[in-house]
Amino acid sequence: MPGTESAVPQTPHIERHFTANDRVRDIVIGMSDGLTVPFALAAGLTGAIASTGVIVTAGLAEIAAGSIAMGLGGYLAARSDAEHYDRERQREYSEVRDRPEIEAAEVTEVFQAYGLSPDESAPVVEALVRKPDAWIDFMMRFELGLEKPNPKRALASALTIAFAYVVGGLIPLTPYIVLRGASRAFSLSVIATLAALWIFGYGKGKFIGIAPAKSALQTTFIGGTAAAAAFLIARAVS
Amino acid sequence: MPGTESAVPQTPHIERHFTANDRVRDIVIGMSDGLTVPFALAAGLTGAIASTGVIVTAGLAEIAAGSIAMGLGGYLAARSDAEHYDRERQREYSEVRDRPEIEAAEVTEVFQAYGLSPDESAPVVEALVRKPDAWIDFMMRFELGLEKPNPKRALASALTIAFAYVVGGLIPLTPYIVLRGASRAFSLSVIATLAALWIFGYGKGKFIGIAPAKSALQTTFIGGTAAAAAFLIARAVS
Numbered sequence: 404m405p406g407t408e409s410a411v412p413q414t415p416h417i418e419r420h421f422t423a424n425d426r427v428r429d430i431v432i433g434m435s436d437g438l439t440v441p442f443a444l445a446a447g448l449t450g451a452i453a454s455t456g457v458i459v460t461a462g463l464a465e466i467a468a469g470s471i472a473m474g475l476g477g478y479l480a481a482r483s484d485a486e487h488y489d490r491e492r493q494r495e496y497s498e499v500r501d502r503p504e505i506e507a508a509e510v511t512e513v514f515q516a517y518g519l520s521p522d523e524s525a526p527v528v529e530a531l532v533r534k535p536d537a538w539i540d541f542m543m544r545f546e547l548g549l550e551k552p553n554p555k556r557a558l559a560s561a562l563t564i565a566f567a568y569v570v571g572g573l574i575p576l577t578p579y580i581v582l583r584g585a586s587r588a589f590s591l592s593v594i595a596t597l598a599a600l601w602i603f604g605y606g607k608g609k610f611i612g613i614a615p616a617k618s619a620l621q622t623t624f625i626g627g628t629a630a631a632a633a634f635l636i637a638r639a640v641s
Numbered sequence: 642m643p644g645t646e647s648a649v650p651q652t653p654h655i656e657r658h659f660t661a662n663d664r665v666r667d668i669v670i671g672m673s674d675g676l677t678v679p680f681a682l683a684a685g686l687t688g689a690i691a692s693t694g695v696i697v698t699a700g701l702a703e704i705a706a707g708s709i710a711m712g713l714g715g716y717l718a719a720r721s722d723a724e725h726y727d728r729e730r731q732r733e734y735s736e737v738r739d740r741p742e743i744e745a746a747e748v749t750e751v752f753q754a755y756g757l758s759p760d761e762s763a764p765v766v767e768a769l770v771r772k773p774d775a776w777i778d779f780m781m782r783f784e785l786g787l788e789k790p791n792p793k794r795a796l797a798s799a800l801t802i803a804f805a806y807v808v809g810g811l812i813p814l815t816p817y818i819v820l821r822g823a824s825r826a827f828s829l830s831v832i833a834t835l836a837a838l839w840i841f842g843y844g845k846g847k848f849i850g851i852a853p854a855k856s857a858l859q860t861t862f863i864g865g866t867a868a869a870a871a872f873l874i875a876r877a878v879s
Contacts, residue, residue: 435714439710439714440678440706440707440710444682444702444703444706447706448698448702451702457695459878460690460879461685461686461875463878464689464872464875465678465871467870467871467874468681468682468868471681472677472678472681475862483856486851517776517779518768518775519765520768523767523768524764524768525764526765527752527757527764527765529761531755534757613721613724613725625709625713626710628713629706629707629709629713630706633702633703633706635705636701636705640697640698
Protein backbone atom coordinates (compact mmCIF):
# COMPACT_ATOMS: atom_id res chain seq x y z
CA MET A 404 0.00 0.00 0.00
CA PRO A 405 2.34 2.76 -1.16
CA GLY A 406 2.04 6.17 0.39
CA THR A 407 -0.32 5.31 3.18
CA GLU A 408 2.17 4.40 5.87
CA SER A 409 2.35 7.94 7.18
CA ALA A 410 -1.29 8.95 7.14
CA VAL A 411 -3.88 8.59 9.90
CA PRO A 412 -7.44 9.89 9.71
CA GLN A 413 -7.90 12.36 12.53
CA THR A 414 -11.67 12.44 12.89
CA PRO A 415 -13.51 9.66 14.69
CA HIS A 416 -14.57 6.83 12.42
CA ILE A 417 -18.33 6.71 12.10
CA GLU A 418 -20.27 4.20 10.08
CA ARG A 419 -22.02 5.38 6.96
CA HIS A 420 -25.54 4.71 8.10
CA PHE A 421 -25.32 7.23 10.93
CA THR A 422 -25.24 10.27 8.69
CA ALA A 423 -28.70 11.24 9.90
CA ASN A 424 -27.38 11.27 13.45
CA ASP A 425 -24.26 13.32 12.81
CA ARG A 426 -25.64 16.24 14.76
CA VAL A 427 -26.45 14.09 17.78
CA ARG A 428 -22.96 12.63 17.62
CA ASP A 429 -21.42 16.12 17.59
CA ILE A 430 -23.55 17.14 20.57
CA VAL A 431 -22.39 14.04 22.44
CA ILE A 432 -18.72 14.80 21.69
CA GLY A 433 -18.94 18.44 22.77
CA MET A 434 -21.16 17.99 25.81
CA SER A 435 -19.16 15.03 27.08
CA ASP A 436 -16.10 17.21 27.65
CA GLY A 437 -18.07 20.38 28.37
CA LEU A 438 -19.87 18.79 31.31
CA THR A 439 -16.68 17.22 32.67
CA VAL A 440 -13.73 19.61 32.54
CA PRO A 441 -15.31 22.98 33.51
CA PHE A 442 -17.13 21.11 36.30
CA ALA A 443 -13.89 19.61 37.59
CA LEU A 444 -12.11 22.96 37.33
CA ALA A 445 -14.83 24.84 39.27
CA ALA A 446 -15.06 22.09 41.89
CA GLY A 447 -11.27 21.95 42.12
CA LEU A 448 -10.92 25.70 42.62
CA THR A 449 -13.54 25.63 45.37
CA GLY A 450 -11.07 23.50 47.32
CA ALA A 451 -8.54 26.33 47.18
CA ILE A 452 -10.30 29.66 46.56
CA ALA A 453 -13.25 31.17 48.42
CA SER A 454 -14.11 33.83 45.82
CA THR A 455 -16.78 32.84 43.30
CA GLY A 456 -15.54 35.69 41.08
CA VAL A 457 -12.21 33.97 40.39
CA ILE A 458 -13.92 30.62 39.86
CA VAL A 459 -16.36 32.15 37.35
CA THR A 460 -13.50 33.89 35.51
CA ALA A 461 -11.46 30.68 35.34
CA GLY A 462 -14.53 28.65 34.36
CA LEU A 463 -15.53 30.99 31.53
CA ALA A 464 -11.93 31.16 30.30
CA GLU A 465 -11.83 27.35 30.28
CA ILE A 466 -15.15 27.13 28.41
CA ALA A 467 -13.87 29.61 25.79
CA ALA A 468 -10.56 27.76 25.43
CA GLY A 469 -12.06 24.27 25.44
CA SER A 470 -14.86 25.02 22.99
CA ILE A 471 -12.47 26.73 20.54
CA ALA A 472 -9.85 23.99 20.85
CA MET A 473 -12.47 21.29 20.22
CA GLY A 474 -14.41 23.12 17.53
CA LEU A 475 -11.50 24.64 15.60
CA GLY A 476 -9.37 21.54 16.12
CA GLY A 477 -12.19 19.33 14.83
CA TYR A 478 -12.81 21.62 11.85
CA LEU A 479 -9.18 21.62 10.75
CA ALA A 480 -8.85 17.86 11.34
CA ALA A 481 -11.95 17.24 9.19
CA ARG A 482 -10.52 19.43 6.43
CA SER A 483 -7.20 17.60 6.60
CA ASP A 484 -9.02 14.26 6.42
CA ALA A 485 -10.91 15.43 3.32
CA GLU A 486 -7.67 16.57 1.67
CA HIS A 487 -6.00 13.31 2.66
CA TYR A 488 -8.86 11.33 1.11
CA ASP A 489 -8.67 13.32 -2.14
CA ARG A 490 -4.91 12.84 -2.31
CA GLU A 491 -5.14 9.09 -1.71
CA ARG A 492 -7.93 8.82 -4.28
CA GLN A 493 -5.78 10.65 -6.82
CA ARG A 494 -2.96 8.23 -6.05
CA GLU A 495 -5.23 5.20 -6.51
CA TYR A 496 -6.48 6.76 -9.76
CA SER A 497 -2.91 7.03 -11.07
CA GLU A 498 -2.06 3.53 -9.95
CA VAL A 499 -5.16 2.03 -11.59
CA ARG A 500 -4.28 3.88 -14.80
CA ASP A 501 -0.51 3.25 -14.83
CA ARG A 502 -0.10 -0.14 -13.17
CA PRO A 503 -3.47 -1.90 -13.43
CA GLU A 504 -1.95 -5.37 -13.07
CA ILE A 505 -0.40 -4.48 -9.68
CA GLU A 506 -3.67 -2.97 -8.45
CA ALA A 507 -5.58 -6.03 -9.64
CA ALA A 508 -3.17 -8.18 -7.64
CA GLU A 509 -3.92 -6.02 -4.60
CA VAL A 510 -7.66 -6.73 -4.96
CA THR A 511 -6.81 -10.43 -5.02
CA GLU A 512 -4.79 -9.92 -1.81
CA VAL A 513 -7.74 -8.25 -0.08
CA PHE A 514 -9.76 -11.41 -0.67
CA GLN A 515 -6.87 -13.73 0.18
CA ALA A 516 -6.92 -12.23 3.68
CA TYR A 517 -10.38 -13.84 3.93
CA GLY A 518 -9.17 -17.22 2.74
CA LEU A 519 -10.31 -16.82 -0.88
CA SER A 520 -8.11 -18.27 -3.60
CA PRO A 521 -7.14 -16.11 -6.60
CA ASP A 522 -9.46 -18.30 -8.71
CA GLU A 523 -12.42 -17.64 -6.44
CA SER A 524 -11.94 -13.87 -6.45
CA ALA A 525 -10.98 -13.64 -10.14
CA PRO A 526 -14.51 -12.81 -11.44
CA VAL A 527 -14.83 -9.89 -9.01
CA VAL A 528 -11.34 -8.66 -9.87
CA GLU A 529 -12.14 -8.82 -13.60
CA ALA A 530 -15.46 -7.02 -13.12
CA LEU A 531 -13.76 -4.23 -11.15
CA VAL A 532 -11.04 -3.86 -13.78
CA ARG A 533 -13.78 -3.12 -16.32
CA LYS A 534 -15.20 -0.33 -14.08
CA PRO A 535 -12.28 1.92 -13.06
CA ASP A 536 -14.37 4.36 -10.99
CA ALA A 537 -15.95 1.59 -8.94
CA TRP A 538 -12.54 -0.05 -8.71
CA ILE A 539 -10.98 3.07 -7.19
CA ASP A 540 -13.89 3.39 -4.74
CA PHE A 541 -13.45 -0.25 -3.82
CA MET A 542 -9.72 0.20 -3.17
CA MET A 543 -10.32 3.33 -1.08
CA ARG A 544 -12.66 1.49 1.24
CA PHE A 545 -11.44 -2.10 1.22
CA GLU A 546 -7.70 -1.71 0.77
CA LEU A 547 -7.10 1.58 2.56
CA GLY A 548 -10.11 1.54 4.89
CA LEU A 549 -10.93 5.17 4.09
CA GLU A 550 -14.49 6.52 4.05
CA LYS A 551 -15.30 9.50 1.89
CA PRO A 552 -15.51 12.49 4.27
CA ASN A 553 -18.13 15.15 3.76
CA PRO A 554 -16.17 18.43 3.75
CA LYS A 555 -19.40 20.45 3.83
CA ARG A 556 -20.22 19.07 7.25
CA ALA A 557 -16.92 20.23 8.78
CA LEU A 558 -18.11 23.73 9.68
CA ALA A 559 -21.56 22.71 10.96
CA SER A 560 -19.91 19.93 12.95
CA ALA A 561 -17.34 22.28 14.51
CA LEU A 562 -20.01 24.79 15.52
CA THR A 563 -22.25 22.09 17.00
CA ILE A 564 -19.39 20.61 19.05
CA ALA A 565 -18.33 24.06 20.33
CA PHE A 566 -21.91 25.04 21.17
CA ALA A 567 -22.54 21.76 23.04
CA TYR A 568 -19.31 22.33 24.99
CA VAL A 569 -20.48 25.81 26.03
CA VAL A 570 -23.92 24.54 27.07
CA GLY A 571 -22.39 21.64 29.00
CA GLY A 572 -19.86 23.93 30.69
CA LEU A 573 -22.45 26.48 31.79
CA ILE A 574 -24.35 23.87 33.84
CA PRO A 575 -21.65 23.50 36.54
CA LEU A 576 -20.75 27.19 36.34
CA THR A 577 -24.20 28.79 36.67
CA PRO A 578 -24.46 28.26 40.46
CA TYR A 579 -21.17 30.15 40.87
CA ILE A 580 -22.51 32.96 38.69
CA VAL A 581 -25.85 33.19 40.53
CA LEU A 582 -24.94 32.47 44.17
CA ARG A 583 -22.54 34.48 46.35
CA GLY A 584 -20.82 31.90 48.57
CA ALA A 585 -18.47 29.46 46.89
CA SER A 586 -19.40 26.57 49.18
CA ARG A 587 -23.16 26.93 48.56
CA ALA A 588 -22.49 27.28 44.83
CA PHE A 589 -20.27 24.21 45.03
CA SER A 590 -23.05 22.05 46.54
CA LEU A 591 -25.59 23.13 43.94
CA SER A 592 -23.04 22.76 41.11
CA VAL A 593 -22.15 19.22 42.18
CA ILE A 594 -25.81 18.15 42.43
CA ALA A 595 -26.83 19.80 39.15
CA THR A 596 -23.81 18.50 37.22
CA LEU A 597 -23.90 14.94 38.53
CA ALA A 598 -27.62 14.87 37.61
CA ALA A 599 -26.82 16.30 34.16
CA LEU A 600 -23.96 13.80 33.67
CA TRP A 601 -26.32 10.96 34.61
CA ILE A 602 -29.06 12.10 32.21
CA PHE A 603 -26.54 12.82 29.46
CA GLY A 604 -24.80 9.46 29.95
CA TYR A 605 -28.15 7.70 29.84
CA GLY A 606 -29.13 9.36 26.56
CA LYS A 607 -25.65 8.81 25.13
CA GLY A 608 -25.92 5.10 25.97
CA LYS A 609 -29.20 4.85 24.08
CA PHE A 610 -27.63 6.64 21.12
CA ILE A 611 -24.39 4.70 20.87
CA GLY A 612 -25.99 1.36 21.67
CA ILE A 613 -24.67 0.42 25.09
CA ALA A 614 -26.82 -0.19 28.18
CA PRO A 615 -28.10 3.28 29.23
CA ALA A 616 -27.67 2.68 32.96
CA LYS A 617 -24.08 1.54 32.45
CA SER A 618 -23.32 4.53 30.23
CA ALA A 619 -24.90 6.86 32.82
CA LEU A 620 -22.77 5.34 35.56
CA GLN A 621 -19.56 5.58 33.49
CA THR A 622 -20.18 9.20 32.46
CA THR A 623 -20.95 10.26 36.03
CA PHE A 624 -17.92 8.34 37.29
CA ILE A 625 -15.56 10.08 34.84
CA GLY A 626 -16.93 13.53 35.77
CA GLY A 627 -16.85 12.78 39.49
CA THR A 628 -13.31 11.36 39.40
CA ALA A 629 -11.95 14.27 37.39
CA ALA A 630 -13.60 16.75 39.79
CA ALA A 631 -12.30 14.93 42.88
CA ALA A 632 -8.74 14.85 41.47
CA ALA A 633 -8.88 18.54 40.59
CA PHE A 634 -10.21 19.32 44.08
CA LEU A 635 -7.40 17.41 45.81
CA ILE A 636 -4.66 18.85 43.58
CA ALA A 637 -5.92 22.42 43.99
CA ARG A 638 -6.15 22.02 47.77
CA ALA A 639 -2.67 20.47 47.95
CA VAL A 640 -0.91 23.27 46.05
CA SER A 641 -2.79 26.30 47.41
CA MET B 642 -28.29 -4.57 8.94
CA PRO B 643 -30.32 -5.38 12.03
CA GLY B 644 -29.16 -4.10 15.35
CA THR B 645 -26.49 -1.74 14.15
CA GLU B 646 -28.59 1.39 13.77
CA SER B 647 -27.98 2.49 17.32
CA ALA B 648 -24.26 1.82 17.67
CA VAL B 649 -21.37 4.18 16.96
CA PRO B 650 -17.72 3.38 17.63
CA GLN B 651 -16.40 5.91 20.09
CA THR B 652 -12.67 5.67 19.54
CA PRO B 653 -11.00 7.32 16.54
CA HIS B 654 -10.78 5.09 13.50
CA ILE B 655 -7.20 4.14 12.79
CA GLU B 656 -6.04 1.94 9.97
CA ARG B 657 -4.69 -1.49 10.77
CA HIS B 658 -1.18 -0.88 9.58
CA PHE B 659 -0.54 1.82 12.17
CA THR B 660 -0.50 -0.54 15.11
CA ALA B 661 3.22 0.07 15.56
CA ASN B 662 2.50 3.77 15.83
CA ASP B 663 -0.33 3.51 18.37
CA ARG B 664 1.82 5.03 21.07
CA VAL B 665 2.77 8.01 18.90
CA ARG B 666 -0.89 8.50 18.04
CA ASP B 667 -1.84 8.50 21.75
CA ILE B 668 0.89 11.03 22.50
CA VAL B 669 -0.43 13.24 19.69
CA ILE B 670 -4.00 13.03 21.03
CA GLY B 671 -3.03 13.85 24.62
CA MET B 672 -0.44 16.51 23.92
CA SER B 673 -2.62 18.27 21.39
CA ASP B 674 -5.17 19.17 24.06
CA GLY B 675 -2.63 19.37 26.88
CA LEU B 676 -0.63 22.08 25.12
CA THR B 677 -3.76 24.02 24.15
CA VAL B 678 -6.27 24.20 26.99
CA PRO B 679 -4.03 24.70 30.08
CA PHE B 680 -2.09 27.29 28.03
CA ALA B 681 -5.28 29.15 27.14
CA LEU B 682 -6.53 28.99 30.71
CA ALA B 683 -3.27 30.34 32.16
CA ALA B 684 -3.04 33.06 29.51
CA GLY B 685 -6.72 33.91 30.00
CA LEU B 686 -6.40 34.23 33.76
CA THR B 687 -3.39 36.53 33.34
CA GLY B 688 -5.82 38.96 31.72
CA ALA B 689 -7.86 39.06 34.94
CA ILE B 690 -5.72 37.97 37.89
CA ALA B 691 -2.29 39.26 38.95
CA SER B 692 -1.47 36.39 41.34
CA THR B 693 0.56 33.55 39.86
CA GLY B 694 -0.58 31.38 42.80
CA VAL B 695 -4.20 31.34 41.63
CA ILE B 696 -3.14 30.72 38.03
CA VAL B 697 -0.95 27.78 39.05
CA THR B 698 -3.75 26.33 41.18
CA ALA B 699 -6.27 26.67 38.34
CA GLY B 700 -3.77 25.32 35.81
CA LEU B 701 -2.89 22.24 37.85
CA ALA B 702 -6.58 21.60 38.59
CA GLU B 703 -7.26 21.79 34.86
CA ILE B 704 -4.39 19.46 34.01
CA ALA B 705 -5.69 16.93 36.56
CA ALA B 706 -9.26 17.22 35.28
CA GLY B 707 -8.35 17.19 31.59
CA SER B 708 -5.91 14.29 31.79
CA ILE B 709 -8.35 12.15 33.79
CA ALA B 710 -11.29 13.05 31.55
CA MET B 711 -9.29 12.17 28.42
CA GLY B 712 -7.56 9.10 29.82
CA LEU B 713 -10.47 7.56 31.71
CA GLY B 714 -12.95 8.59 29.02
CA GLY B 715 -10.75 7.03 26.35
CA TYR B 716 -10.27 3.86 28.38
CA LEU B 717 -13.99 3.34 28.95
CA ALA B 718 -14.81 4.20 25.31
CA ALA B 719 -12.24 1.64 24.10
CA ARG B 720 -13.74 -0.99 26.39
CA SER B 721 -17.24 -0.18 25.12
CA ASP B 722 -16.01 -0.44 21.53
CA ALA B 723 -14.49 -3.85 22.24
CA GLU B 724 -17.75 -5.05 23.83
CA HIS B 725 -19.70 -3.59 20.92
CA TYR B 726 -17.49 -5.43 18.44
CA ASP B 727 -17.90 -8.73 20.28
CA ARG B 728 -21.68 -8.27 20.43
CA GLU B 729 -21.93 -7.46 16.72
CA ARG B 730 -19.69 -10.41 15.87
CA GLN B 731 -21.91 -12.70 17.93
CA ARG B 732 -24.91 -11.32 16.05
CA GLU B 733 -23.27 -11.89 12.67
CA TYR B 734 -22.37 -15.41 13.82
CA SER B 735 -26.03 -16.14 14.64
CA GLU B 736 -27.22 -14.65 11.39
CA VAL B 737 -24.73 -16.64 9.32
CA ARG B 738 -25.84 -19.81 11.14
CA ASP B 739 -29.61 -19.20 11.17
CA ARG B 740 -30.26 -17.26 7.98
CA PRO B 741 -27.34 -17.90 5.65
CA GLU B 742 -29.33 -17.06 2.51
CA ILE B 743 -30.12 -13.54 3.81
CA GLU B 744 -26.47 -12.97 4.79
CA ALA B 745 -25.32 -14.23 1.40
CA ALA B 746 -27.66 -11.71 -0.23
CA GLU B 747 -26.05 -9.00 1.91
CA VAL B 748 -22.60 -9.90 0.54
CA THR B 749 -24.04 -9.56 -2.96
CA GLU B 750 -25.38 -6.12 -1.98
CA VAL B 751 -21.93 -5.00 -0.78
CA PHE B 752 -20.58 -5.69 -4.26
CA GLN B 753 -23.63 -4.24 -6.01
CA ALA B 754 -22.73 -0.90 -4.41
CA TYR B 755 -19.59 -1.10 -6.59
CA GLY B 756 -21.51 -1.85 -9.75
CA LEU B 757 -20.96 -5.62 -9.70
CA SER B 758 -23.83 -7.84 -10.85
CA PRO B 759 -24.93 -10.80 -8.69
CA ASP B 760 -23.41 -13.08 -11.33
CA GLU B 761 -20.04 -11.37 -11.09
CA SER B 762 -19.87 -11.57 -7.30
CA ALA B 763 -21.40 -15.06 -7.05
CA PRO B 764 -18.06 -16.97 -6.90
CA VAL B 765 -16.85 -14.84 -3.99
CA VAL B 766 -20.19 -15.20 -2.21
CA GLU B 767 -20.09 -18.98 -2.65
CA ALA B 768 -16.49 -19.18 -1.44
CA LEU B 769 -17.33 -17.15 1.68
CA VAL B 770 -20.37 -19.33 2.40
CA ARG B 771 -18.02 -22.33 2.55
CA LYS B 772 -15.80 -20.55 5.15
CA PRO B 773 -18.11 -19.25 7.92
CA ASP B 774 -15.31 -17.73 10.04
CA ALA B 775 -13.87 -15.76 7.14
CA TRP B 776 -17.44 -14.86 6.12
CA ILE B 777 -18.16 -13.33 9.53
CA ASP B 778 -14.85 -11.41 9.45
CA PHE B 779 -15.74 -10.18 5.98
CA MET B 780 -19.17 -8.96 7.11
CA MET B 781 -17.72 -7.23 10.17
CA ARG B 782 -15.33 -5.20 8.07
CA PHE B 783 -17.09 -4.74 4.74
CA GLU B 784 -20.75 -4.63 5.75
CA LEU B 785 -20.50 -3.02 9.18
CA GLY B 786 -17.18 -1.21 8.72
CA LEU B 787 -15.95 -2.40 12.13
CA GLU B 788 -12.29 -3.08 12.88
CA LYS B 789 -11.38 -5.54 15.60
CA PRO B 790 -10.35 -3.42 18.61
CA ASN B 791 -7.47 -4.51 20.81
CA PRO B 792 -8.87 -4.42 24.37
CA LYS B 793 -5.41 -5.00 25.85
CA ARG B 794 -4.27 -1.67 24.48
CA ALA B 795 -7.03 0.27 26.24
CA LEU B 796 -5.17 0.75 29.53
CA ALA B 797 -1.77 1.52 27.98
CA SER B 798 -3.47 3.92 25.59
CA ALA B 799 -5.34 5.71 28.39
CA LEU B 800 -2.18 6.14 30.46
CA THR B 801 -0.17 7.41 27.47
CA ILE B 802 -2.86 9.96 26.57
CA ALA B 803 -3.14 11.18 30.17
CA PHE B 804 0.65 11.39 30.57
CA ALA B 805 1.05 13.33 27.30
CA TYR B 806 -1.69 15.73 28.47
CA VAL B 807 0.18 16.36 31.73
CA VAL B 808 3.51 16.91 29.96
CA GLY B 809 1.87 19.24 27.42
CA GLY B 810 0.05 21.15 30.15
CA LEU B 811 3.17 21.68 32.28
CA ILE B 812 4.94 23.55 29.45
CA PRO B 813 2.71 26.67 29.63
CA LEU B 814 2.39 26.39 33.40
CA THR B 815 6.05 26.08 34.42
CA PRO B 816 6.84 29.81 33.98
CA TYR B 817 3.98 30.62 36.39
CA ILE B 818 5.38 28.10 38.88
CA VAL B 819 8.97 29.37 38.63
CA LEU B 820 8.57 33.15 38.17
CA ARG B 821 6.93 35.55 40.61
CA GLY B 822 5.22 38.19 38.46
CA ALA B 823 2.26 37.03 36.36
CA SER B 824 3.08 39.30 33.43
CA ARG B 825 6.70 38.08 33.14
CA ALA B 826 5.50 34.49 33.50
CA PHE B 827 2.89 35.21 30.83
CA SER B 828 5.48 36.40 28.29
CA LEU B 829 7.71 33.38 28.86
CA SER B 830 4.70 31.01 28.82
CA VAL B 831 3.45 32.40 25.51
CA ILE B 832 6.88 32.15 23.87
CA ALA B 833 7.58 28.66 25.22
CA THR B 834 4.12 27.31 24.37
CA LEU B 835 3.88 28.79 20.88
CA ALA B 836 7.33 27.30 20.18
CA ALA B 837 6.21 23.95 21.61
CA LEU B 838 2.97 24.07 19.58
CA TRP B 839 4.96 24.75 16.43
CA ILE B 840 7.42 21.91 17.02
CA PHE B 841 4.61 19.56 18.07
CA GLY B 842 2.47 20.52 15.04
CA TYR B 843 5.43 19.98 12.75
CA GLY B 844 6.09 16.50 14.12
CA LYS B 845 2.39 15.68 14.09
CA GLY B 846 2.21 16.70 10.41
CA LYS B 847 5.05 14.32 9.57
CA PHE B 848 3.33 11.54 11.50
CA ILE B 849 -0.19 11.92 10.10
CA GLY B 850 0.97 12.65 6.58
CA ILE B 851 0.11 16.32 5.99
CA ALA B 852 2.62 19.04 5.14
CA PRO B 853 4.60 19.66 8.38
CA ALA B 854 4.70 23.45 7.99
CA LYS B 855 0.94 23.57 7.43
CA SER B 856 0.30 21.33 10.43
CA ALA B 857 2.63 23.48 12.56
CA LEU B 858 0.77 26.62 11.50
CA GLN B 859 -2.65 25.07 12.20
CA THR B 860 -1.65 23.75 15.62
CA THR B 861 -0.14 27.07 16.65
CA PHE B 862 -3.19 28.91 15.31
CA ILE B 863 -5.62 26.77 17.35
CA GLY B 864 -3.61 27.25 20.54
CA GLY B 865 -3.18 30.98 19.96
CA THR B 866 -6.86 31.52 19.13
CA ALA B 867 -8.05 29.59 22.17
CA ALA B 868 -5.67 31.54 24.41
CA ALA B 869 -6.71 34.90 22.92
CA ALA B 870 -10.41 34.09 23.39
CA ALA B 871 -9.83 32.97 26.99
CA PHE B 872 -7.83 36.15 27.65
CA LEU B 873 -10.59 38.41 26.27
CA ILE B 874 -13.40 36.55 28.08
CA ALA B 875 -11.55 36.55 31.40
CA ARG B 876 -10.76 40.25 31.11
CA ALA B 877 -14.37 41.07 30.16
CA VAL B 878 -15.96 39.31 33.14
CA SER B 879 -13.44 40.20 35.86
